[in-house]
Amino acid sequence: MKKYNSILKYIFIVVTALLITGCVHDDKYDAPNLDDYQCRNADYYVTGKGKDLTKLTLTALKAKAQNVTLTDKAYIEGYVSSSDETGNIYKTIYIQDSPTDPTEGLTVSVDAVSTYTKFPQGSKVYIEIEGLALSSYGGVTQLGMITDAGTRIPEKYVPAHIYRDCSVKATITPKVMTFAQMVTANDKYIGCLIQVNNAEFDSKILCMNYAPDATTVDRVIRDNSTTTTRIVRNSGYASFANQIMPSGNGKFVGIYSKYNSTYQLYINRVTDLEMNKFPRLDGITADPCKFSDTGLTQKTIAEVKQLYTTGNWNQITGDYYVKAQVTANDETGNLYKYVYIEDATGGLRFNINKTNLYQDNRFRVGKDIYIKLKDLYVSNVSGEIQLGGLYSNNTAFGGIEEVNIYKSVFDGNAPIRDVSSTERTISQLTNADVGRWIKLKDVQFKDSDLYQPYASGSTTNRTLIDCTGKTIVLRTSNYATFAGKDVSGGKGDVYAILSAYNGTYQLWIPYQINANLSNPRCDGSVYVPLSTIYGDDFSSGFANWTTVSVTGAEVWTISNQGNSGNNYAMMNGYASGNKVNEDWLISKEVSLVGKTKAFASFTTDVRYVGNALQIYATDNYTGTPSTTTWTLLSATLDTNTAAYGDWVSSGNLNLSAFLGKNVRIAFKYTSTTSAAATWEVDDFKIKGL
Known part of the structure; x- marks a missing residue:
């Protein structure tokens, strides 16, 4: 973002968001043209050249020895239950032995993408197994090939082993299952398309996107058959990754799979999900992700700070809300379980008892959010007014609980905006700047900090100094991704959040580039960095x-x-x-x-x-x-x-x-x-x- 992240990173984020949420937001695709791709008819294996090949059931195939190349002159047949057209399924073709009421499924591992263009969902396929091999990954039997690069079938060998039926393309009818039925005895269905009724995503992840960009995540889902939850595994490369997950109850359709003892599901396309019914199993009666200011009074951040009066903390009892922009999050690990927000009147630390907040669309830097303030708390923490909740049986101030995020935080549903900094020198800083995203002019690290890392072993203080001798502390967590990087040795501007600790101002930078100081130092010397x-x-x-x-x-x-x-x-x-x-x-x-x-x-x-x-x-x-x-x-x-x-x-x-x-x-x-x-x-x- 402008004056915040590098320009290239900002452009990448914007372009990615446009591609994901704009180009394929409707989750609709044209049917692939298969006219020129090889196919076979069933009679090939009855009266044709393949008549000498033995037909195996999926059950018989999976009973064979693993991690050895198969020498059987045999084939299997099945129907493609999966589709990688949205990018959520990667280098895998799932098949089942019947388009309706299947008795067995199979995972086929291929070193190829966009397989839906050759083997779309519903295609009947024949797989000749000689030269292939079975292996196990996460306890799931999969068919592939033993190669130096792994156990996937190399793309160049796929046409020699997998064939589509020239005329048969069926509609796959999902097998209805409950989460209680996801037990070892039903592992035979792994690879099948299934349907779970009365399903809903866990309240801890309500109003979140399916997955953050380029990151695969597990989303917890439940139904009314058991208290045991299951996992929906979503790829950050899926075309629907940035869409908000459905917040209601209803029908979930996806591929049935497993990793060790954890049962998990894969979405082919989000249009397969019909989860918009209320009330939910947990009692939520209406869509919790839609913000309404009806009956609420808007407060500014300056006014929110004034809600703290005395004592350890004050509960907010009024029907208030605040609209603010996220200015810093925990993406690099330098902030932990909190974000900073800001409006025209000031900045504020917002404590949330959850890690990886940056993976939630609502907490991406530059996003506008609405926060319902009733029943939240404000506290003076070592001289800094903060917003959050209580924990440890309401005996300590900290972050709002993860399960309550959806009750308080709402997406502003507007595109990410540039984060504007408030320009200051060290001498100009005041308490009104605490919590703000500031641009601190013309500073450098003091001589004793040169050639030292930002942090080592624990949260570390480094000292910035201007050319008049005024100083301020820059704090960096040893968990920050840039903690081991040496500080910049020149002079320049630092972009940072201003905080306060017992009357002393402190700076926190979310990214190393926020303190990229390259101008000559105050004495005119040019810093020469160490080389390896x-x-x-x-x-x-x-x-x-x-x-x-x-x-x-x-x-x-x-x-x-x-x-x-x-x-x-x-x-x-x-x-x-x-x-x-x-x-x-x-x-x-x-x-x-x-x-x-x-x-x-x-x-x-x-x-x-x-x-x-x-x-x-x-x-x-x-x-x-x-x-x-x-x-x-x-x-x-x-x-x-x-x-x-x-x-x-x-x-x-x-x-x-x-x-x-x-x-x-x-x-x-x-x-x-x-x-x-x-x-x-x-x-x-x-x-x-």
Whole structure:
């Protein structure tokens, strides 16, 4: 957005929104022209060239051994139950053994898209199985092909195995099921088109879009047959992703599937859903997503702030509403469970007890929203007036609960607007600016913050200073996606939310680009950023590292588990019990000759209690850790031993003692019989200038 995100990002969002909500909003498509695509008739397998092929039922096929190439000269037949025309189903063709009352379904995995143009829903198909293979994904048997790239049938081989009947195209009648019937005994129906009556989306997700752009999400759905909910899995690439899900009760039609023990459904097209009846099972009597100001009095944000008078919090009892624009959200992780909103009179923090708010269309930056204020609360939190709710049995002020969002927040149903900033210098800031999106003029990070990351280990304060010496704190969460990036070293304008803490002004930036400072500094000097002298993400394993096991059988290894296929170094001293270990991971020699500054950095993730990882540097490695002179470096390490996945930036480790020399960095792991942590290391860099 203008003066907020990069221009390119803004253009991408607008164009994407137009394509998704404009071009295919009606969810209607022309029937594909199949005249020139190969087809076969049933007599091909009765009296024609395929008469020697054995016909298998889907049940018989799925009983065959998995993960081996099939040699059977056989074929199966079925009817296509799915359609990928909306983009919600990806590289998969689902079939069932009959267009009505099916007894078996099948998942066919193909490395091809837009398969609906060749095999539209209702097509009768024949699949010759010789050369294909069965495998299991998430507990679901699927038919594919064993290749170096995976188990999908490569697109070039699809015509050699899958054929459409030249004349038969049926109407698929969904099999009626209840959520209570989604049990192991009915897994045979996986791949079939089913219909669930009396279905409704969970109240926590009412008035939300099917999926955020480019992100696949699970939406909870229920019916009246069981208290157990099911999942509707929606792709952020679907043409209907930005449409609002139906808020009523009624008929849901989709593909029946499963992932491990979770039953899930896939929508072919949203026109298959008829979920607009009220009252719902949960008692909601009318569409909760339509805002009406009947009987309500509009308040400005300045007036909302004035509703706080004294004490820990004040409940809003009047029938009020406020219209405001979202100015900042949690997309980069620098804000957590809150957004900022603004109108012409001021800005305000709005607390909501939910993560990933940015995935909800209502909380996208630039959106106009209506907030019904009755029964919400205002509080003075360390000097900042905030809007929210109570939690912990109404004993503490915080965010409104997720289940109540639909009751209070309504989409303004207008296109996203540019977010306009209020221009200020540090000296001009006043309490009236708290909560606003501001443009802070002509500032730079103080000298001691240069070549340092925005945050390291925990929420971190950096100091901005103007050319008169006035300062202000910029706070960054260590969970921000840009936390490990070095601050900009020049002078310029910072776009940020202004907050306050016990009388001290603070800034929060949603994106790193909001503090992209590139002009000469106040003293006229030009900042030169560090460049990477050597970097290693362990994609080549330990090609540039030496591993030394001093004690214990366990050693440093390369892993990518839970890291989206990206390699990292891992050391774990547990093997059927905690073991005594001392293991070193030592980098190759890196020259710092001619450098005036140099730093090392990396990220770590720890699981389970144990000794902290130690980081050392040396310029005289002897080949044996015990005879080498090491310098211990002070690094910020992950401290959350209870979970994987919270990678922490080390900060920049100063290597000034090794300038002009060749340096190696080493990670020393130790464990005992009482404690053996798992340490993971990634994104190693030595930077300098």
